[in-house]
Amino acid sequence: MSREISLSDSSCAIILTPDPHTFSNYTAIEIKHLHIDLAVDFDRQVLSGKVELNLRRKDTHAPLILDTRSLKIEDVYLGADRAEGQWSFGEEDVILGKALTIKLRPEDDKVEIAYSTHANASGLQWLTPLQTLGGKKPYLFSVSEAIHARSWMPIQDTPASRFTYSARISVPPQLQLLALMSAKNPKKRNLKTGVYRFKMNRPIPAYLISLTVADLRFRPLGPTNGIYGEKEIVDIASWEFADTEKMISAAEQIAGPYTDLWDRFDLLIMPPSFPYGGMENPTLTYVSPSVIAQDRSLVSIIAHELAHSWSGNLVTNATWNQFFLNEGLTRYFEFLIMESIDGNRRNADMNRVLSYQRLKEHLNAVDPLDPDTRLVMDLSNRDPELSVGAIAYEKGYLFFQSLEDVLGRKAFLEFLRSYLKTFSFQSVTADKLIAHLQAKVIQGDKELESRLNLDEWLYKPGLPKAHPVIRSEEFEKVSTQLSRFIKSHDAEEIDTQGWNTLHWVAFLKSLPLHIGKPALVGLDKKFGFTQIKNAEILSPWFVLAVENSYSETYPSIKSFLLEAGRIKLIKPVYVALTHTPESLQWAREVFANAKPRYHPATQSVISAILK
Numbered sequence: 004m005s006r007e008i009s010l011s012d013s014s015c016a017i018i019l020t021p022d023p024h025t026f027s028n029y030t031a032i033e034i035k036h037l038h039i040d041l042a043v044d045f046d047r048q049v050l051s052g053k054v055e056l057n058l059r060r061k062d063t064h065a066p067l068i069l070d071t072r073s074l075k076i077e078d079v080y081l082g083a084d085r086a087e088g089q090w091s092f093g094e095e096d097v098i099l100g101k102a103l104t105i106k107l108r109p110e111d112d113k114v115e116i117a118y119s120t121h122a123n124a125s126g127l128q129w130l131t132p133l134q135t136l137g138g139k140k141p142y143l144f145s146v147s148e149a150i151h152a153r154s155w156m157p158i159q160d161t162p163a164s165r166f167t168y169s170a171r172i173s174v175p176p177q178l179q180l181l182a183l184m185s186a187k188n189p190k191k192r193n194l195k196t197g198v199y200r201f202k203m204n205r206p207i208p209a210y211l212i213s214l215t216v217a218d219l220r221f222r223p224l225g226p227t228n229g230i231y232g233e234k235e236i237v238d239i240a241s242w243e244f245a246d247t248e249k250m251i252s253a254a255e256q257i258a259g260p261y262t263d264l265w266d267r268f269d270l271l272i273m274p275p276s277f278p279y280g281g282m283e284n285p286t287l288t289y290v291s292p293s294v295i296a297q298d299r300s301l302v303s304i305i306a307h308e309l310a311h312s313w314s315g316n317l318v319t320n321a322t323w324n325q326f327f328l329n330e331g332l333t334r335y336f337e338f339l340i341m342e343s344i345d346g347n348r349r350n351a352d353m354n355r356v357l358s359y360q361r362l363k364e365h366l367n368a369v370d371p372l373d374p375d376t377r378l379v380m381d382l383s384n385r386d387p388e389l390s391v392g393a394i395a396y397e398k399g400y401l402f403f404q405s406l407e408d409v410l411g412r413k414a415f416l417e418f419l420r421s422y423l424k425t426f427s428f429q430s431v432t433a434d435k436l437i438a439h440l441q442a443k444v445i446q447g448d449k450e451l452e453s454r455l456n457l458d459e460w461l462y463k464p465g466l467p468k469a470h471p472v473i474r475s476e477e478f479e480k481v482s483t484q485l486s487r488f489i490k491s492h493d494a495e496e497i498d499t500q501g502w503n504t505l506h507w508v509a510f511l512k513s514l515p516l517h518i519g520k521p522a523l524v525g526l527d528k529k530f531g532f533t534q535i536k537n538a539e540i541l542s543p544w545f546v547l548a549v550e551n552s553y554s555e556t557y558p559s560i561k562s563f564l565l566e567a568g569r570i571k572l573i574k575p576v577y578v579a580l581t582h583t584p585e586s587l588q589w590a591r592e593v594f595a596n597a598k599p600r601y602h603p604a605t606q607s608v609i610s611a612i613l614k
């Protein structure tokens with residue numbers, strides 16, 4: 004369903020498109036190809052240069068309207084003759100930024116825009132040498148999802164618009180840094196000129212365009228995959244993610260050939276301030292160093308980002324209101340890949356139960372009729388980042404799991420492959436998914452349609468009564484030990500043989516929040532949690548430590564909050580610290596020190612918690 008409203012303006016009609024998070028008139032004018040030509044200035048922390056847009060004009064009267072946020076536009080040139088173009092900015096919107104409107108002549112199918120970014124561009128993080136592992140050279144990386152591409156290029160910043168791109172990035176040669184994008188990438192630094200060229204031959208949306216410039220090295224893992232990272236981490240990461248090739252094969256069994264789509268699957272290990280677990284930039288997945296536990300226990304993040312190569316990058320949600328089409332399907336797919344890698348359901352089922360627990364936790368904390376618990380959300384006039392959470396990921400997963408449960412895995416996977424093939428390199432809404440399900444599977448079978456319960460899953464708040472119930476034998480073992488510990492408070496009494504990170508996360512998250520300090524001291528003495536390297540365990544452990552005033556752990560909590568920057572891990576600790584006036588005061592002091600190291604996205608989340 005698409006809804007277009009014309010608003011009259013003094014000179015031209017502005018089309019409000021079905022994506023509420025873009026000013027761009029992408030249905031009237033398509034971008035066929037984008038060329039980016041930028042110079043990286045680490046001293047001023049700006050990118051400057053130009054973009055060239057090749058256009059397909061469906062409406063030859065419409066001006067070109069692009070999204071921007073804090074960009075400085077220098078000049079606009081039109082067509083092959085590079086005629087000087089007329090342009091204007093619209094009113095600034097806190098969430099969306101500013102529309103850039105460029106008048107076009109009927110014959111113009113090319114626009115060149117010279118511009119520079121602002122030092123506070125929301126999609127770029129400029130790290131000083133001290134914020135890197137090497138400590139000697141600066142580091143720049145972009146995060147364009149959801150609507151931050153517009154802070155480093157004027158563009159149709161909507162997942163509904165797709166185009167191929169090429170780029171020329173020039174880096175001061177004396178810094179001897181490597182530049183990487185979500186494209187065909189170099190493996191070595193260009194020490195002579197510092198100029199790098201890139202090509203992405205597949206049409207992708209703006210949020211999947213990435214740029215990283217840093218002192219990076221490459222290590223091959225297999226014929227079509229490898230790892231980039233600072234030299235201090237690249238070898239450790241190569242060991243941690245050695246099974247990437249196996250994951251690609253497992254994913255291909257489920258969804259079809261990978262290299263036909265994206266050529267390579269390389270990983271880039273990010274600096275600790277990277278705010279997320281991973282980011283699925285095509286050909287170059289970003290990975291948080293927080294998943295390097297040095298025991299390969301957190302590699303499911305790679306399965307997740309790899310799954311996005313199909314669910315998200317190949318077939319993309321057309322608006323952020325339907326983020327579950329990217330994230331819910333990816334979760335479903337991630338668990339299947341892990342099941343295939345392990346050769347059994349043990350870890351995958353633990354992950355499925357943890358996913359369900361996160362969903363229940365979220366639903367218990369909000370109004371049962373909260374419209375934001377619908378899979379198809381309405382985030383008009385609100386920040387699309389609000390779609391990042393348990394609904395898109397975990398309720399989204401459960402929806403796809405329910406389709407599998409009703410149809411059977413074989414039939415559902417057959418449908419999934421047909422969905423991915425039919426909508427390859429397209430951006431879709433839930434209506435398209437449902438229409439495809441109707442045509443390929445339901446085919447007028449009313450009884451089947453009622454069992455699928457699509458309307459309630461997609462458009463109603465909360466959770467349908469008939470939802471998949473996932474059992475995990477491993478978690479039942481955890482429950483037994485948990486009851487024992489809650490009764491005795493004695494760490495010596497529990498049997499944790501064979502436990503991995505997932506068991507511990509489930510155990511720590513299920514402990515009563517105010518179990519008391521002596522119980523925690525006992526656990527710490529036996530299992531050494533405070534000294535552990537595994538951030539997934541540290542996060543729930545530090546929440547318990549704070550809630551029970553286990554003050555001896557505070558120096559470690561402080562180091563954790565200063566070093567880590569992944570929102571999912573540090574946010575619960577900051578939230579726990581707000582529960583007493585003293586700890587809140589302490590948290591504010593820690594945050595004041597940590598803030599300059601955090602990514603802008605992390606800064607705004609934590610500022611809101613501590614305000």
Ligand SMILES: [Zn+2]
Nearest residue numbers: 307311330333
């Ligand atoms: Zn994801």
